[in-house]
Amino acid sequence: MTTKQSEKILLKDYRKPEFTVESLSLEFDLHEDFCRVSATSKIQSLHLGAPLFLDGNDLELISAMVNGRVLSPEDYEVTPAGLKIFDVLEKFELQIETKIYPQKNTSLEGLYKSSAIFCTQCEAQGFRKITYFLDRPDVMTKYNVSIEADKKKYPVLLSNGDRIHIEDLENGRHKALWRDPHKKPCYLFALVAGDLGVIKDQFTTKSGQKVNLEIYATHGKQDRCWHAMDSLKKSMKWDEDTFGLEYDLNDYMIVAIDDFNAGAMENKGLNIFNSRLVLADSQTATDPDFQAIESVVAHEYFHNWTGNRVTLCNWFQLSLKEGLTVFRDQEFSADMTSRSVQRISDVDSLRERQFPEDGGPNSHPVRPESCMAVDNFFTPTIYEKGAEVIRMMQTIVGRKGFRKGMDEYFKRHNGQAVTTDDFVAAIFEPNNINFSQFKLWYSQSGTPQVIVSEKYDSQRQEFYLTLAQSCAPTAGQPEKSPFHIPLMLGLLNSQGQELPIRCDKVTINSDGKNLLEFKSEVETFIFKDLTERPTLSILREFSAPINLKWDQRIEDLYFLITNDSDEFNRREAAQKISLRLFATLIKNYQSEKDLQVDNAYIKSIGQILNDAKIAPDFKAQMLQLPTDILLAQEQEVLDAKAFYEARKAIRRAIAVTYKQNLLDIYNKYHNVEPLSRDAKVFGHRALKNMALGLLQETLDPAMTEIAIQQYQTAKNMTDQLAALELLADSEHLYREIALSDFYQKWHKDSVVLNKWFSTQALSSRKDTFKIVQNLVKHPSFNISNPNNVYSLIRGFTQNFTRFHSSDYNAYAFLAEMILKVDAKNPQVAARLCGAFNFVKKFPPILKQMALAEIKAVLTHEDLSKNSKELLQSALTN
Numbered sequence: 001m002t003t004k005q006s007e008k009i010l011l012k013d014y015r016k017p018e019f020t021v022e023s024l025s026l027e028f029d030l031h032e033d034f035c036r037v038s039a040t041s042k043i044q045s046l047h048l049g050a051p052l053f054l055d056g057n058d059l060e061l062i063s064a065m066v067n068g069r070v071l072s073p074e075d076y077e078v079t080p081a082g083l084k085i086f087d088v089l090e091k092f093e094l095q096i097e098t099k100i101y102p103q104k105n106t107s108l109e110g111l112y113k114s115s116a117i118f119c120t121q122c123e124a125q126g127f128r129k130i131t132y133f134l135d136r137p138d139v140m141t142k143y144n145v146s147i148e149a150d151k152k153k154y155p156v157l158l159s160n161g162d163r164i165h166i167e168d169l170e171n172g173r174h175k176a177l178w179r180d181p182h183k184k185p186c187y188l189f190a191l192v193a194g195d196l197g198v199i200k201d202q203f204t205t206k207s208g209q210k211v212n213l214e215i216y217a218t219h220g221k222q223d224r225c226w227h228a229m230d231s232l233k234k235s236m237k238w239d240e241d242t243f244g245l246e247y248d249l250n251d252y253m254i255v256a257i258d259d260f261n262a263g264a265m266e267n268k269g270l271n272i273f274n275s276r277l278v279l280a281d282s283q284t285a286t287d288p289d290f291q292a293i294e295s296v297v298a299h300e301y302f303h304n305w306t307g308n309r310v311t312l313c314n315w316f317q318l319s320l321k322e323g324l325t326v327f328r329d330q331e332f333s334a335d336m337t338s339r340s341v342q343r344i345s346d347v348d349s350l351r352e353r354q355f356p357e358d359g360g361p362n363s364h365p366v367r368p369e370s371c372m373a374v375d376n377f378f379t380p381t382i383y384e385k386g387a388e389v390i391r392m393m394q395t396i397v398g399r400k401g402f403r404k405g406m407d408e409y410f411k412r413h414n415g416q417a418v419t420t421d422d423f424v425a426a427i428f429e430p431n432n433i434n435f436s437q438f439k440l441w442y443s444q445s446g447t448p449q450v451i452v453s454e455k456y457d458s459q460r461q462e463f464y465l466t467l468a469q470s471c472a473p474t475a476g477q478p479e480k481s482p483f484h485i486p487l488m489l490g491l492l493n494s495q496g497q498e499l500p501i502r503c504d505k506v507t508i509n510s511d512g513k514n515l516l517e518f519k520s521e522v523e524t525f526i527f528k529d530l531t532e533r534p535t536l537s538i539l540r541e542f543s544a545p546i547n548l549k550w551d552q553r554i555e556d557l558y559f560l561i562t563n564d565s566d567e568f569n570r571r572e573a574a575q576k577i578s579l580r581l582f583a584t585l586i587k588n589y590q591s592e593k594d595l596q597v598d599n600a601y602i603k604s605i606g607q608i609l610n611d612a613k614i615a616p617d618f619k620a621q622m623l624q625l626p627t628d629i630l631l632a633q634e635q636e637v638l639d640a641k642a643f644y645e646a647r648k649a650i651r652r653a654i655a656v657t658y659k660q661n662l663l664d665i666y667n668k669y670h671n672v673e674p675l676s677r678d679a680k681v682f683g684h685r686a687l688k689n690m691a692l693g694l695l696q697e698t699l700d701p702a703m704t705e706i707a708i709q710q711y712q713t714a715k716n717m718t719d720q721l722a723a724l725e726l727l728a729d730s731e732h733l734y735r736e737i738a739l740s741d742f743y744q745k746w747h748k749d750s751v752v753l754n755k756w757f758s759t760q761a762l763s764s765r766k767d768t769f770k771i772v773q774n775l776v777k778h779p780s781f782n783i784s785n786p787n788n789v790y791s792l793i794r795g796f797t798q799n800f801t802r803f804h805s806s807d808y809n810a811y812a813f814l815a816e817m818i819l820k821v822d823a824k825n826p827q828v829a830a831r832l833c834g835a836f837n838f839v840k841k842f843p844p845i846l847k848q849m850a851l852a853e854i855k856a857v858l859t860h861e862d863l864s865k866n867s868k869e870l871l872q873s874a875l876t877n
Contacts, residue, residue, distance in 0.1 A: 017138055027146040028191060045088060109122075109827070116195065119272055138185070141183055157176035158176075199222050209250075224279040263277050310418060313419055330391075373826070444483070675716060708727065717755075723738075761775075797835035826865070
């Protein structure tokens with residue numbers, strides 16, 4: 001076996017644990033420069049004679065005892081990976097005392113300090129940085145936790161479960177005791193100690209249990225937690241109404257932390273959140289912020305059942321909880337807002353985040369087969385594609401059938417650590433469906449491509465739909481078997497009316513939707529009794545995560561924009577037309593030809609703008625142009641300059657042609673209910689600010705003055721930030737004034753300040769790279785803070801126009817940042833490595849520059865497994 005292969009963890013090597021843990025008692029003695037941890041476990045061996053190996057990293061072992069006997073150095077061995085105890089009994093009590101240093105823990109895994117707050121992050125393998133333990137999700141036990149700390153500095157002491165007792169001690173210290181009645185894996189353990197403000201509320205479950213709800217934040221910011229509280233209560237009610245799932249503890253707590261690697265963590269009864277996904281009011285948060293908070297609060301709450309009560313037996317099964325819970329939070333958000341608008345947003349995210357991953361060097365199945373670093377499993381494939389796999393199950397069995405399967409899942413597996421196979425069986429078996437082929441969605445990587453061919457026979461009055469599926473080779477998978485692909489579809493007559501479907505291979509699911517289940521490599525479907533050629537609308541609601549290759553008639557696309565009853569496909573038609581236009585303009589730019597925008601396209605935009613029947617939020621989505629990430633997937637070469645020029649040409653043509661229409665939209669919705677948090681008003685603001693952005697393309701100074709006025713008079717962050725972003729992209733003298741004003745107002749608020757960083761990182765100005773280089777030296781930028789890194793450095797890598805430029809070597813800058821961040825926090829560094837996902841599509845000069853930097857980073861001996869795994873793949877796949 002090669003060194004590279006030996007570094008990998010393989011699914012096929014998984015074995016059930018040789019030990020079970022009946023209970024675990026933890027005692028934390030918190031001090032300013034260290035923490036002493038005492039762990040007492042009651043353990044049973046399932047294979048007598050096997051040594052006990054406990055995972056542990058960066059721990060200072062003070063003592064170890066078995067059944068009260070202090071172990072001598074001959075009884076155990078300490079390695080960088082953990083602690084091995086050689087001779088153990090069938091049943092025994094193990095006491096381990098360790099010393100750790102949370103203040104020095106910049107990885108933000110295990111127990112660490114965020115400003116003046118002690119907190120934990122144990123998923124995926126952070127618990128081993130707290131004490132020696134069987135750090136794997138299939139070892140579940142009950143926890144008793146004691147926390148002792150200085151009462152004045154840390155008056156709030158929190159952990160999972162129920163608060164049993166609080167007592168004052170000598171020397172100004174105090175202690176809190178917590179007990180969690182439910183067994184859980186150690187990745188769900190949580191602790192918080194600090195001086196925090198709190199808001200409180202209650203929720204009464206359907207069975208009458210009163211649940212205490214508490215959300216904690218830094219003093220002075222707790223009043224910005226009420227939207228999160230409302231979101232929590234909505235999600236609790238929705239889960240009861242939709243899936244019959246009630247909360248199962250007396251308390252539910254959320255704590256907002258500034259230093260956090262991810263978005264949030266579903267620790268049983270004590271969620272720990274990135275502050276940006278909790279803190280919100282109209283002055284500090286945008287409408288998308290409010291929506292993200294509602295979604296993520298729901299996501300973490302839904303984990304109480306899909307992740308906590310039923311968990312995963314190993315990390316290769318991560319999508320078991322994450323894909324399912326993303327699907328649940330998407331459905332929740334759809335019910336809270338507009339279902340079609342939410343679906344479009346979810347699919348946009350999938351295509352921009354997961355499709356590039358599936359088609360890039362780090363492609364992997366929803367249930368991976370191997371990894372170097374478990375932390376690298378937390379990907380769009382696991383989360384978002386995993387959610388699409390769950391959605392396909394619901395599409396196939398219908399909502400009623402899916403609910404029946406979910407009930408069966410909890411009946412079979414409550415309190416267990418299980419697999420994706422267990423979940424699929426629970427959904428399909430009660431519905432009497434063969435699921436053997438469907439499971440390929442979990443084991444095969446890549447995005448399937450379906451070629452669509454259509455033919456109408458007027459003599460026989462039959463419409464022939466031929467589908468051919470394939471999936472490109474990916475790492476370790478040169479050949480793929482056909483997928484089970486559910487396709488929702490419809491046929492429209494020339495008047496835009498739905499035609500009855502007469503095809504013996506199309507069924508009606510329990511939701512009344514036309515469903516075609518495509519399982520072969522190639523198959524033709526015949527639709528009968530059609531007196532005219534129908535217009536096909538297929539992949540409605542994006543019923544499967546696939547790419548359609550379809551030489552669709554342009555007149556059909558324009559027809560669907562106006563007439564399709566499926567709003568997703570109306571917007572999809574608009575996107576397809578835009579992509580065709582982009583392809584033409586990009587080619588023209590590369591050939592040094594004029595960038596003329598098609599008149600039919602401009603006319604269709606006018607029809608959308610002037611259609612009063614289209615809701616503002618949906619209209620904003622209809623008017624969106626494909627992003628650079630989508631263009632990069634469509635084009636053979638990532639020519640960022642050509643993308644930029646094509647986009648400018650389209651936007652300018654729209655703005656010049658429809659200047660008055662755009663002004664009318666802006667004036668209609670400007671300052672309408674500026675403090676409202678209603679989803680309908682969010683749509684008004686989205687459309688208004690889109691209009692304002694387009695108006696800047698007219699190069700009329702009066703339009704810039706409107707942006708300046710909006711910045712100066714805005715009553716909410718949505719409008720102020722929208723104006724700031726436009727000004728930051730301009731050459732106007734007020735640009736510097738606005739950026740300075742925003743900084744002076746918000747430099748002490750870390751959540752809002754990150755908007756200042758990202759606004760500059762995403763500017764298309766020619767000096768953006770120099771600005772970013774200066775901002776990493778700014779006194780308010782902290783490279784140890786994940787949110788700072790994400791907003792500035794990762795934000796800049798998403799600015800295709802300025803990051804992928806041959807005028808300078810931005811890749812060298814990124815390589816330097818990866819190494820600096822990797823030394824402190826490998827998880828965050830790995831997220832920066834994703835900027836090289838498209839390296840094989842870079843133009844030759846840029847590709848050479850990028851590959852040189854990747855190779856240079858890989859020469860560093862201390863590079864983490866997290867970054868090494870992703871960068872090696874970029875070189876080899």
